Amino acid sequence: DTEVTQTPKHLVMGMTNKKSLKCEQHMGHRAMYWYKQKAKKPPELMFVYSYEKLSINESVPSRFSPECPNSSLLNLHLHALQPEDSALYLCASSRYIQGINEKLFFGSGTQLSVL
Amino acid sequence: TQLLEQSPQFLSIQEGENLTVYCNSSSVFSSLQWYRQEPGEGPVLLVTVVTGGEVKKLKRLTFQFGDARKDSSLHITAAQPGDTGLYLCAGLLNTGNQFYFGTGTSLTVIP
Numbered sequence: 739d740t741e742v743t744q745t746p747k748h749l750v751m752g753m754t755n756k757k758s759l760k761c762e763q764h765m766g767h768r769a770m771y772w773y774k775q776k777a778k779k780p781p782e783l784m785f786v787y788s789y790e791k792l793s794i795n796e797s798v799p800s801r802f803s804p805e806c807p808n809s810s811l812l813n814l815h816l817h818a819l820q821p822e823d824s825a826l827y828l829c830a831s832s833r834y835i836q837g838i839n840e841k842l843f844f845g846s847g848t849q850l851s852v853l
Numbered sequence: 854t855q856l857l858e859q860s861p862q863f864l865s866i867q868e869g870e871n872l873t874v875y876c877n878s879s880s881v882f883s884s885l886q887w888y889r890q891e892p893g894e895g896p897v898l899l900v901t902v903v904t905g906g907e908v909k910k911l912k913r914l915t916f917q918f919g920d921a922r923k924d925s926s927l928h929i930t931a932a933q934p935g936d937t938g939l940y941l942c943a944g945l946l947n948t949g950n951q952f953y954f955g956t957g958t959s960l961t962v963i964p
Binding site: 742778779781783794830835837838841842845846849 | 883884886888893894895896897898901903939941943945950951952954955956957959
């Protein structure tokens with residue numbers, strides 16, 4: 739199983755809603771990542787978890803709250819988002835935190851629209 | 854400011870043509886990766902290069918890492934519509950523990 743599964747695939751939410759994005763992998767990877775991507779732009783790193791502990795937070799606003807309940811699961815809790823937060827949110831995993839021979843395995847993403 | 858600049862940003866070519874995408878930086882990288890992303894999907898790793906001057910071939914795709922490990926190129930021979938997508942380079946700095954993505958090249962191959 740070399741898949742990273744993200745749900746939901748599409749999400750529309752209002753600015754006062756609370757929602758969560760979910761990501762799951764069963765490859766035994768110990769590093770998991772959240773990226774934000776605007777159309778035809780490169781992914782922007784948001785958070786990195788290593789061994790279920792938050793390792794990197796790229797100065798992401800507190801309306802985005804990551805959670806890593808176990809080594810296979812990664813959540814991103816959303817609250818009071820702004821329309822400019824509309825984007826494709828990608829989850830990725832690697833065996834260990836990014837190193838010279840590491841490979842990132844990406845999910846298909848959640849296309850988020852904030853109204 | 855982007856650490857890795859890709860050129861061109863957009864490219865539209867006819868099926869059968871050749872093309873080269875460039876990934877440039879003023880920083881030295883310990884390794885560099887190329888990904889392809891199709892609409893509605895996440896990026897998929899194509900190749901990793903780690904040695905200056907290294908050349909890797911993947912069917913019609915040729916990847917080169919610059920001698921000084923500051924730049925890389927991707928050459929596609931006889932492009933096909935299935936090559937359409939967003940091509941991303943991603944570099945790992947000598948001092949870092951995360952890959953930095955390039956600015957991206959959106960390729961469209963017209964049948």
